[in-house]
Amino acid sequence: xxxxxxxxxxxxxxxxxxxxxxxxQLAEWFRQAILAGRLHPGQRVPSTRRLxxxxxxxxxxxxxxxxxxLAEGYLESFIGAGTCVARxxxxxxxxxxxxxxxxxxxxxxxxxxxxxxxxxAAMPVLEQPWLKNLGAxxxxxxxxxxxxxxxxxxxxxxxxxxxxxxVMGYGGPLGYLPLRAAIADYLSAMRAVKCDAEQIMVTTGSxxxxxxxxxxxxxxxxxxxxxxxxxxxxxQALLAVGAKPVSVPVDTEGLRVADGIRRGRDAHAVYIxxxxxxxxxxxxxxxxxxxxxxxxTESGAWIIEDDYDSEYRFGGRPVASLQGxxxxxxxxxxxxxxxxxxxxxRVGYVVIPKDLVPSFAVARDAGDTFSSSLHQLVMADFIGxxxxxxxxxxxxxxxxxxxxxxxxxxxxxLPGQLEVVGGETGMHLVALLPPGVDDIxxxxxxxxxxxxxxxxxQCYIRAPKRGGLILGFGGAASRDIPEAIRRLxxxx
Amino acid sequence: xxxxxxxxxxxxxxxxxxxxxxxxQLAEWFRQAILAGRLHPGQRVPSTRRLxxxxxxxxxxxxxxxxxxLAEGYLESFIGAGTCVARxxxxxxxxxxxxxxxxxxxxxxxxxxxxxxxxxAAMPVLEQPWLKNLGAxxxxxxxxxxxxxxxxxxxxxxxxxxxxxxVMGYGGPLGYLPLRAAIADYLSAMRAVKCDAEQIMVTTGSxxxxxxxxxxxxxxxxxxxxxxxxxxxxxQALLAVGAKPVSVPVDTEGLRVADGIRRGRDAHAVYIxxxxxxxxxxxxxxxxxxxxxxxxTESGAWIIEDDYDSEYRFGGRPVASLQGxxxxxxxxxxxxxxxxxxxxxRVGYVVIPKDLVPSFAVARDAGDTFSSSLHQLVMADFIGxxxxxxxxxxxxxxxxxxxxxxxxxxxxxLPGQLEVVGGETGMHLVALLPPGVDDIxxxxxxxxxxxxxxxxxQCYIRAPKRGGLILGFGGAASRDIPEAIRRLxxxx
Numbered sequence: 001x002x003x004x005x006x007x008x009x010x011x012x013x014x015x016x017x018x019x020x021x022x023x024x025q026l027a028e029w030f031r032q033a034i035l036a037g038r039l040h041p042g043q044r045v046p047s048t049r050r051l052x053x054x055x056x057x058x059x060x061x062x063x064x065x066x067x068x069x070l071a072e073g074y075l076e077s078f079i080g081a082g083t084c085v086a087r088x089x090x091x092x093x094x095x096x097x098x099x100x101x102x103x104x105x106x107x108x109x110x111x112x113x114x115x116x117x118x119x120x121a122a123m124p125v126l127e128q129p130w131l132k133n134l135g136a137x138x139x140x141x142x143x144x145x146x147x148x149x150x151x152x153x154x155x156x157x158x159x160x161x162x163x164x165x166x167v168m169g170y171g172g173p174l175g176y177l178p179l180r181a182a183i184a185d186y187l188s189a190m191r192a193v194k195c196d197a198e199q200i201m202v203t204t205g206s207x208x209x210x211x212x213x214x215x216x217x218x219x220x221x222x223x224x225x226x227x228x229x230x231x232x233x234x235x236q237a238l239l240a241v242g243a244k245p246v247s248v249p250v251d252t253e254g255l256r257v258a259d260g261i262r263r264g265r266d267a268h269a270v271y272i273x274x275x276x277x278x279x280x281x282x283x284x285x286x287x288x289x290x291x292x293x294x295x296x297t298e299s300g301a302w303i304i305e306d307d308y309d310s311e312y313r314f315g316g317r318p319v320a321s322l323q324g325x326x327x328x329x330x331x332x333x334x335x336x337x338x339x340x341x342x343x344x345x346r347v348g349y350v351v352i353p354k355d356l357v358p359s360f361a362v363a364r365d366a367g368d369t370f371s372s373s374l375h376q377l378v379m380a381d382f383i384g385x386x387x388x389x390x391x392x393x394x395x396x397x398x399x400x401x402x403x404x405x406x407x408x409x410x411x412x413x414l415p416g417q418l419e420v421v422g423g424e425t426g427m428h429l430v431a432l433l434p435p436g437v438d439d440i441x442x443x444x445x446x447x448x449x450x451x452x453x454x455x456x457x458q459c460y461i462r463a464p465k466r467g468g469l470i471l472g473f474g475g476a477a478s479r480d481i482p483e484a485i486r487r488l489x490x491x492x
Numbered sequence: 493x494x495x496x497x498x499x500x501x502x503x504x505x506x507x508x509x510x511x512x513x514x515x516x517q518l519a520e521w522f523r524q525a526i527l528a529g530r531l532h533p534g535q536r537v538p539s540t541r542r543l544x545x546x547x548x549x550x551x552x553x554x555x556x557x558x559x560x561x562l563a564e565g566y567l568e569s570f571i572g573a574g575t576c577v578a579r580x581x582x583x584x585x586x587x588x589x590x591x592x593x594x595x596x597x598x599x600x601x602x603x604x605x606x607x608x609x610x611x612x613a614a615m616p617v618l619e620q621p622w623l624k625n626l627g628a629x630x631x632x633x634x635x636x637x638x639x640x641x642x643x644x645x646x647x648x649x650x651x652x653x654x655x656x657x658x659v660m661g662y663g664g665p666l667g668y669l670p671l672r673a674a675i676a677d678y679l680s681a682m683r684a685v686k687c688d689a690e691q692i693m694v695t696t697g698s699x700x701x702x703x704x705x706x707x708x709x710x711x712x713x714x715x716x717x718x719x720x721x722x723x724x725x726x727x728q729a730l731l732a733v734g735a736k737p738v739s740v741p742v743d744t745e746g747l748r749v750a751d752g753i754r755r756g757r758d759a760h761a762v763y764i765x766x767x768x769x770x771x772x773x774x775x776x777x778x779x780x781x782x783x784x785x786x787x788x789t790e791s792g793a794w795i796i797e798d799d800y801d802s803e804y805r806f807g808g809r810p811v812a813s814l815q816g817x818x819x820x821x822x823x824x825x826x827x828x829x830x831x832x833x834x835x836x837x838r839v840g841y842v843v844i845p846k847d848l849v850p851s852f853a854v855a856r857d858a859g860d861t862f863s864s865s866l867h868q869l870v871m872a873d874f875i876g877x878x879x880x881x882x883x884x885x886x887x888x889x890x891x892x893x894x895x896x897x898x899x900x901x902x903x904x905x906l907p908g909q910l911e912v913v914g915g916e917t918g919m920h921l922v923a924l925l926p927p928g929v930d931d932i933x934x935x936x937x938x939x940x941x942x943x944x945x946x947x948x949x950q951c952y953i954r955a956p957k958r959g960g961l962i963l964g965f966g967g968a969a970s971r972d973i974p975e976a977i978r979r980l981x982x983x984x
Contacts, residue, residue, distance in 0.1 A: 020681075028684070031778075031812070031817075034778070035782075035817065068811075071775065071811065072775065072777070072778050072811050072812065073745065073775075073776075073777030073778040073779055073780075073781075074778040086777070086778060086779055088745075088777065088779035089778060089779040089782060090779065090782055090783055090786065113792030114792065114847060114848075115760070115792065116708050116709055116848065116851050117707070117708060117709055117710050117711045117714075117733070118711050119707070119711065119733075120707065120708045120709075120851050120854070120855060121851075123854050123855070123858065125850060125854055138661075138662075140662070141661060141662065144655065144657060144660040144661060145655060147655070147660065149652065149653065149655045150653075152652065153649060153652045153653050156648055156649075156652055157645060157648075157649065160641065160644065160645045160648055161641065161642075161645050163636065163637060163639070163641045165636060167836060168636040168639065168641075168834040168835070168836050168837075169630075169633055169636060169834070169835055169836060169967075170630075170632070170633065170835045170836070171836060189512075192520070203860075204696065204860045204861075204864075205860060205861060207857075207858070207859070207860055207861045208859065208860040211858065211859050211860065215609070215611070215612065215732065216608050216609060216612045217608055217609055217612075218609050219609045219610050219611065219712075219734075220711075220712055220734070222609075233857075233858070233861075236854075236857065236858035237858050237859075239858070240707065240855065240858045240859070241609070241611075242711075242712070253565065268607070283563065283564070283565075284565075285564070285565030285578070285580065286526070286564050286565035286566040286578060286581060287565055287578055287580035287581045287582065288565075289565075290527075290581060290582055291582055294582065300605030300606065300607060319560075319563060319564050320523070320564065325523070325527065327527075342660040342661070343660070343661055343662045344659060344660050344661060344662070344663060344864055344865035344866060345660075345864070346860075346862075346863070346864040355606060356606075356608065358617060359608050359612050359613075359615075362612070362615050362617055362728070363612060363615070363732065365699075365725075365728065366615065366699070366703065366725070366728035366729050366731070366732045367699070367700065367703050367729075367732065367859070368695075368696045368697060368699050368700040368703065368838075368860070369696075369697060369699045369725075370838075371838070372696075372836055372837070372838040372864060372867065373836035374836060375864065475661075
């Protein structure tokens, strides 16, 4: 059976100049020889002494390699009988596997045999050229250069040097309690959310809040209302659990609840942005809110309220949350600090109806266990010491300036061409394009000129009558805005 | 229709000493009155001047409240006709919602109408008393007090003060490229993983790697092999997508592949810990590895390799990864820095077969978008400047000492009672209890005495013949181990 007689020297080439130690080079040679079928199950290998002689090396690397191969089960040895390739290794099937080259292109695989989940295959991969640059009008990007990084760095230092288990060890799936309490206080005072600390889960951002809500609330095939136009990330979170998004149009009062009931009476959930509709920016009226809450209570549906940037309201005062109006605890309230602080922080939150808290905790534990403790401790101090309120106030003024600069630049450079919608709240506005202009083509051309805008049409499931551009102004300095709009003009 | 004549003073109680501004108290009173049906759609409200007179306050808070209520759609006003409760508000249904008290206990809800997903309802909530304390033997906890926190803090400072978009803005779903390259180099050299940087996704830890793998690869009802006994977190990640775990027993050579084929021939995936079986600690033999790879190639199944702490191998040298032996790119390799660095860091990685990278990226984007950039930048420097290799070497020596101290303490305090299994690798070992002793009862008693052990039986789907305790020694100082074992003794 042995094809290489044990007396025949093995064709091993060692490279003493390599950074890989000799013992590892040797072990790798044996592994590959066994995998490729050049050494067979049961075949004797040379003694360590003989192999060392043949290779002109000391016995130490040879002993190391054999020890390793014995531990891994490639070799076995018997007292008095020497060492051989493990007989338990499957001979022929082995060669079959090893016969296929690793170099084969993925295209050579039978695709049917490399099946991914239906859910995964159903998730669209959209062209997103605007993510490739960091110039003006990236959506959701705050003025990171105005963030009080000095204060933040001090707080990070305070905690990072303590070397405490609290900072370094495992945290719970719901998060750090003092931060949860600070978030509950903030949301009660500023957003009229009705909650206590026990209902708060600290997440890595609003997307995780959406994902966990879909995970806990929806099975494959369950319908969920989404706004038309609406937020892509929410649709993706629903598709990720196999739920079916049902698009419900919005008008100046927000989601048209009656249309939703007509299109998806049996829906299990609604995803909604009532304070500041994404992307069009209107506020949902009290009447619609009540109709929605009534329908949810009657039908047993859940409402996922995404309150993504209502800290920044320029006209009028902040609108109270839908969650605070709900007597039936059907609203899961999702928020984030990505836009008030900075995106890379990865700290957001969900306010969970009390009876769902254990289900969310289990889902989080199975998902990614817990949020980075360091950022939670720092965030708690940042809020507790008043930096958060101060920074938010300053940014409100700044973003109002930037919004004005943007609206003025559009009026000056593109009079009559772009129609501005929204923008009384938050960090972006929509500029509707003249009928017939393809917003995806404009976006692509703008990205090539270093201007990051997002096409409105991608927020629709059914193609809209009129395209538009979504322009984020949070991260765009007022002085740079006119030039960016001039560049955008050349793309339309 | 109006029940309160407009000429009748409204029963509004304001608290001028409250931290809540008057305008907000007023708006809240109106909202509640409308929600509760005390003010009706179409009913006129007093003019701002009259209400200010009645309440003996200035007109400013009244104007503020009305402006807010108009914006929210609770009130509407007509020129010459004054202001009234919005007529679009649904009258009767509204009262029905508002009639239910928020104070009602969740038990009062019809449970059927508060349905969560079947997947979520199927996920077991296990009693985990050992998580409540941070004393000796917590599993997976490294020696955080020996971590070079001074160096870490310096690196954090270096990046946190730059205030760069790279640190603060949005990152991609796959992670920071220099860190991905450093991970690819590390895994190639130390674990014989065959990969390049493009295949690496930076995650928030190994649990996220498992969750994303299940998300991308498995639909509801798909079978997946898990080791028996095995890692609970993997089972939870599978259940979270509705997959069916099929338990496959392990023996001294690791997973019994033939049993797997018998029990779940059509399984779509296998979760496995080949380098260091969790919890029993054996290494999967080369023969079994090849049988598994053969079966996976033939049946089109995926292998999820969790290489959770094989940095710490005390006897013999590190065993090569299963991924490196696989010619067919069927292995998703999952790892984490939680155990080599510290758990709260939340940085781990997945090595993804090339053709699956886009699916993983979309799943990550829909899940939590990206990992904290700051920690990725710092981690890249920590590896690149050699701190990582130095720290790992030091910890290997330390954990070997701790392991010896633990084995000796068990031999001294509980001779013949506990049988030690595993422990040649990693940061935990299993101590089998005498037959008939309930490991969950021991765990509970130990937690009450401040000793954190985990019951072996919870790692089984079918109840095992013999219970045991899983003891983590990474975070237990050698000098504290004998006392902890003495306390544990009183619990058996």
